[in-house]
Amino acid sequence: MSGGEILLENFLQALTAGLLVGAIYGVMCVGLGLIFGVMRVINFAQGDFMMLGMYCSLYMIGGLGLQSLLGPYVAPFVGALLAGPVLFVGGYILHRYLVSRVTGIRAIGVEGEGHYAQLILTLGIALVLQNGGLILFGSEPRSVRSPLSSRAWELGPFVGDNVSVFLNQARGYSFLLAILIGLALYLFISRTRLGKTLRAAADNPTAAIYMGIDVDRAHRIAFALGTAITAIAGGLIAISNPFQPYAGLDFVIIMYAGVVLGGMGSILGAFWGGMTIGLVQQLSTLALSPQLQNAAIFGIFLLIVFLRPQGLFGRSAERT
Amino acid sequence: MAGLWRDKALIPLALFSVSYLAITLVVQNSYYQLILTLVPVWAVMGLSWNVLSGYSGLVSFGHAAFFGLGAYAVTIALVQFDITPWLGIPIGMVVGVIAAVVIGFPTFRLRGHYFALSMLAYPLALLYIFQWLGYQEVPLPMKREHPAFYMQFDDHRIYAALALGLMIVAILLSLMVERSRFGMSLLAIKQNEAAAEAAGIDTWKWKMRALMLSGAIAAAAGGFYAVVLLVVTPESVFGMLTSAQALIVTLFGGVGTVWGPVIGASILIPLSESLQAELGDKLPGIQGVVYGLAIILIILLAPEGIYWRVRDRLVRRRVAAPPSAPAQAVAAQPAVELPRRTLPAPVGGGTILELKGLSKSFGGLRAVQDVSFAVEQGMILGIIGPNGAGKTTLFNLLNGFLRADEGEVTFQGHRLLGLKPNRVCRLGIGRTFQVVRVFARMSVLQNVVVGAYVADRDDGRARALAQEALVRVGLAAQADAPAGALTNKQLRLLELARALAARPQLLLLDETLAGLGRGEIDELLEVLRSLRQDGTTVVIIEHTMHAMVRLADRFLVLDHGRVLASGLPSDVVEDPSVVEAYLGKKWLARARH
Numbered sequence: 001m002s003g004g005e006i007l008l009e010n011f012l013q014a015l016t017a018g019l020l021v022g023a024i025y026g027v028m029c030v031g032l033g034l035i036f037g038v039m040r041v042i043n044f045a046q047g048d049f050m051m052l053g054m055y056c057s058l059y060m061i062g063g064l065g066l067q068s069l070l071g072p073y074v075a076p077f078v079g080a081l082l083a084g085p086v087l088f089v090g091g092y093i094l095h096r097y098l099v100s101r102v103t104g105i106r107a108i109g110v111e112g113e114g115h116y117a118q119l120i121l122t123l124g125i126a127l128v129l130q131n132g133g134l135i136l137f138g139s140e141p142r143s144v145r146s147p148l149s150s151r152a153w154e155l156g157p158f159v160g161d162n163v164s165v166f167l168n169q170a171r172g173y174s175f176l177l178a179i180l181i182g183l184a185l186y187l188f189i190s191r192t193r194l195g196k197t198l199r200a201a202a203d204n205p206t207a208a209i210y211m212g213i214d215v216d217r218a219h220r221i222a223f224a225l226g227t228a229i230t231a232i233a234g235g236l237i238a239i240s241n242p243f244q245p246y247a248g249l250d251f252v253i254i255m256y257a258g259v260v261l262g263g264m265g266s267i268l269g270a271f272w273g274g275m276t277i278g279l280v281q282q283l284s285t286l287a288l289s290p291q292l293q294n295a296a297i298f299g300i301f302l303l304i305v306f307l308r309p310q311g312l313f314g315r316s317a318e319r320t
Numbered sequence: 321m322a323g324l325w326r327d328k329a330l331i332p333l334a335l336f337s338v339s340y341l342a343i344t345l346v347v348q349n350s351y352y353q354l355i356l357t358l359v360p361v362w363a364v365m366g367l368s369w370n371v372l373s374g375y376s377g378l379v380s381f382g383h384a385a386f387f388g389l390g391a392y393a394v395t396i397a398l399v400q401f402d403i404t405p406w407l408g409i410p411i412g413m414v415v416g417v418i419a420a421v422v423i424g425f426p427t428f429r430l431r432g433h434y435f436a437l438s439m440l441a442y443p444l445a446l447l448y449i450f451q452w453l454g455y456q457e458v459p460l461p462m463k464r465e466h467p468a469f470y471m472q473f474d475d476h477r478i479y480a481a482l483a484l485g486l487m488i489v490a491i492l493l494s495l496m497v498e499r500s501r502f503g504m505s506l507l508a509i510k511q512n513e514a515a516a517e518a519a520g521i522d523t524w525k526w527k528m529r530a531l532m533l534s535g536a537i538a539a540a541a542g543g544f545y546a547v548v549l550l551v552v553t554p555e556s557v558f559g560m561l562t563s564a565q566a567l568i569v570t571l572f573g574g575v576g577t578v579w580g581p582v583i584g585a586s587i588l589i590p591l592s593e594s595l596q597a598e599l600g601d602k603l604p605g606i607q608g609v610v611y612g613l614a615i616i617l618i619i620l621l622a623p624e625g626i627y628w629r630v631r632d633r634l635v636r637r638r639v640a641a642p643p644s645a646p647a648q649a650v651a652a653q654p655a656v657e658l659p660r661r662t663l664p665a666p667v668g669g670g671t672i673l674e675l676k677g678l679s680k681s682f683g684g685l686r687a688v689q690d691v692s693f694a695v696e697q698g699m700i701l702g703i704i705g706p707n708g709a710g711k712t713t714l715f716n717l718l719n720g721f722l723r724a725d726e727g728e729v730t731f732q733g734h735r736l737l738g739l740k741p742n743r744v745c746r747l748g749i750g751r752t753f754q755v756v757r758v759f760a761r762m763s764v765l766q767n768v769v770v771g772a773y774v775a776d777r778d779d780g781r782a783r784a785l786a787q788e789a790l791v792r793v794g795l796a797a798q799a800d801a802p803a804g805a806l807t808n809k810q811l812r813l814l815e816l817a818r819a820l821a822a823r824p825q826l827l828l829l830d831e832t833l834a835g836l837g838r839g840e841i842d843e844l845l846e847v848l849r850s851l852r853q854d855g856t857t858v859v860i861i862e863h864t865m866h867a868m869v870r871l872a873d874r875f876l877v878l879d880h881g882r883v884l885a886s887g888l889p890s891d892v893v894e895d896p897s898v899v900e901a902y903l904g905k906k907w908l909a910r911a912r913h
Contacts, residue, residue, distance in 0.1 A: 040433075042433050042436065042437065098616065098620070101620060102619060102623075115379070115432060115433065115436075116377075116379060116623075117619050117623055119379055119381075119436060120567070120571055120615050120619050121615070121616060121619045121620075123381075123564060123567075123612075123615065124611075124612045124613070124614075124615035124616035124619065125612065125616065126612070127561075127564060127608045127609070127611050127612030127615075128608070128609050128612035128613060128616070129612075130605065130608060131604075131605025131606070131607070131608030131609045131612065132605065132609050132612075133605070134604050134605030134608075135603045135604065135605050135606070135609070139604060245605070249444075249560055253440070253441060253444060256437055256440075260434075260437070289452060291448045291449070291451045291452035292448065292449070292452050294444075294445075294448045295445045295448040295449050295452070298441040298442075298444055298445035298448075299445065301438075301441055302426070302438055302441055302445075305430060305434055305437070305438050306426050306429065306430075
């Protein structure tokens with residue numbers, strides 16, 4: 001195998017890995033994008049909702065007996081999906097009793113539209129979840145085991161039988177699920193009445209109130225739904241990556257980078273933003289050491305914020 | 321600055337310091353000594369955060385960047401170059417200032433959410449970079465020979481005393497900021513950045529200075545922290561909890577006051593440290609949970625922090641008492657002798673402002689097209705035109721909020737285009753806004769003082785100028801009221817006073833009469849006419865025709881971004897094209913009678 005072929009193989013390998021991871025990141029970002037787009041609230045706890053999704057999925061597979069019921073192939077994916085409804089309820093309650101006190105109608109007209117209080121409150125929730133998680137789940141890294149994680153499909157060989165690409169099967173199925181969830185959400189937002197309500201509340205909360213839209217309810221649903229979607233993404237990531245209670249921190253910046261990249265407020269954009277981050281992260285493995293990969297994501301995030309705060313896929317800048 | 325030594329805040333500071341020192345000397349348990357050392361360290365970190373975020377309102381989630389750089393600067397200086405922390409901490413502060421400049425340059429372009437998010441990214445990126453550089457866990461070497469020279473003491477009470485000293489310095493620095501135009505400018509930025517800029521505050525410069533000071537203080541805290549703990553890891557100094565702790569102690573104690581971080585640290589640090597010590601083995605994350613719960617509770621129950629909540633209680637109790645001292649001070653203060661403005665003698669009403677071919681488009685919309693006119697010294701020019709004619713856009717081009725596509729503007733020989741709003745204001749052009757922009761949470765007097773900073777470098781004289789401007793517009797009686805409590809007319813007058821306090825030669829007034837009753841309009845017209853007598857030139861946008869005819873010397877009519885007509889009011893209102901575009905035929909019929 002020549003040097004050029006090795007390079008090509010590594011590149012193709014990173015590219016496919018980037019696409020697979022990117023789709024999951026995309027779903028993760030859509031969850032945050034939904035909350036941010038509709039509520040204009042920076043939710044620091046989003047990464048920790050994802051961490052909760054990971055543990056939720058883990059315990060349902062083990063503790064609830066999904067594993068023995070569905071077998072080792074299907075159980076991890078069902079576990080990830082079931083984390084959604086559980087965290088939906090969690091998000092709903094959290095919004096009802098905490099977040100709604102500093103957002104939505106109550107925040108209109110408050111100094112700086114209440115951003116101050118929102119940032120702090122979600123930071124507080126994040127700290128409680130991370131450290132509460134440490135107490136409840138312990139600091140030891142856990143993982144959802146799937147026999148698919150160690151299997152791969154071989155694509156190729158291409159280019160004179162020398163270059164081939166391996167697709168991890170666990171990632172592959174996660175990718176398909178992520179695409180389906182993204183599509184379902186897109187249809188929900190664009191086609192259903194509730195989806196339109198969410199968009200109206202996002203566009204102009206004051207006008208939406210005058211149109212008879214219950215903005216608080218719209219916010220609650222967006223918050224719960226955003227939490228649920230990110231939790232599902234967490235469940236999918238847990239199939240391939242070990243995690244611990246601080247796992248959310250690593251992902252919260254990825255999420256914000258994706259959402260900003262996609263254009264704040266654009267839900268579909270958030271998916272492509274997450275996809276881009278996944279690609280960048282995997283392609284950077286070709287050139288950078290693992291610690292610098294994370295630093296590279298921050299670097300890209302900063303670059304995007306400075307150069308195109310309206311996002312690569314967004315149309316208009318945020319009203320600040 | 322000299323006034324600081326007579327500051328009334330020094331008495332509680334002295335009392336606090338002496339009693340703290342006394343406690344420190346009495347305590348023998350080394351664990352309690354450590355807590356007594358950490359309280360001031362985190363108070364300093366909170367003070368640092370407060371200087372930027374508390375005063376200017378730009379929320380930073382990234383103060384760990386400065387803290388960590390300070391800690392690593394001290395550590396690396398000691399480990400690799402054998403430099404004592406006595407020097408290492410100042411070096412760390414320099415590094416903090418440099419980091420502030422590097423971070424501030426790009427990040428101050430951002431506002432609100434974007435600023436907060438970007439600040440979060442810096443320490444986390446640094447965390448990974450320091451891991452990659454191989455500084456996972458760096459212990460500070462013990463220096464047995466000259467311990468004191470290397471800031472190493474067997475008696476841990478000395479650390480507590482040093483920490484206290486650091487805190488006192490940070491408090492004094494904060495007080496200096498709070499009591500001067502530095503702090504007032506930051507407060508004005510927090511309330512309304514555009515208005516602050518238009519009032520002549522160089523918002524970028526003050527924000528940068530705040531970040532530099534803040535970075536230096538945080539780096540000092542970080543450097544000292546490294547000396548106390550004798551080991552540095554990227555997670556402990558750049559981690560999320562470090563940034564969070566800075567803002568948590570401040571928010572808990574009270575934002576925007578020097579006492580907030582001190583109160584917050586004094587309560588939260590002992591609480592979380594002792595919980596950590598008692599329960600840390602069984603409940604490893606208890607410290608974070610306590611911090612999290614503390615800020616959730618504080619946001620829900622007392623969103624501005626303990627200090628303000630307690631103060632509001634005390635003030636309310638004193639409400640029945642005679643008028644507060646500041647109110648009397650304002651009334652009784654002798655008028656400082658103010659230097660009269662030296663205007664170039666109005667040479668037969670020479671041209672003060674000239675526009676040539678000014679154009680601005682927003683995408684396909686040509687908001688201002690090829691506008692040229694000249695304004696004579698001492699006249700009142702009224703700009704009229706239908707909604708969307710480009711009147712406010714024209715003002716925004718003149719005072720630097722918007723950048724013109726084409727054209728040229730000269731004001732007394734200075735070219736205006738390309739200047740920032742605060743520079744335009746400094747040249748002598750004041751403005752008011754169509755939608756009133758005041759600093760709602762500052763007093764009426766403070767609002768105007770911010771406007772007066774441009775006119776005088778001395779804070780005391782700026783204050784006198786502000787009082788004079790308030791008398792002029794008839795708001796002297798409301799000087800101590802919060803601006804948010806004023807009526808619409810008073811708000812218009814306040815904006816006018818703020819613009820006047822800068823002693824402008826040219827005033828741009830944007831619909832100053834909008835939404836006022838007829839009697840109120842008369843009052844305002846009176847004030848505006850008096851301006852002309854002082855030689856101040858006025859350009860005013862207005863819809864209220866009957867008021868405009870009484871006020872303006874010349875009219876300029878804009879329609880679809882173009883100059884439709886200009887000249888004497890009586891000629892302009894008869895101009896058929898003006899009648900068609902703006903006034904309507906009925907108006908003409910009525911005017912003829």
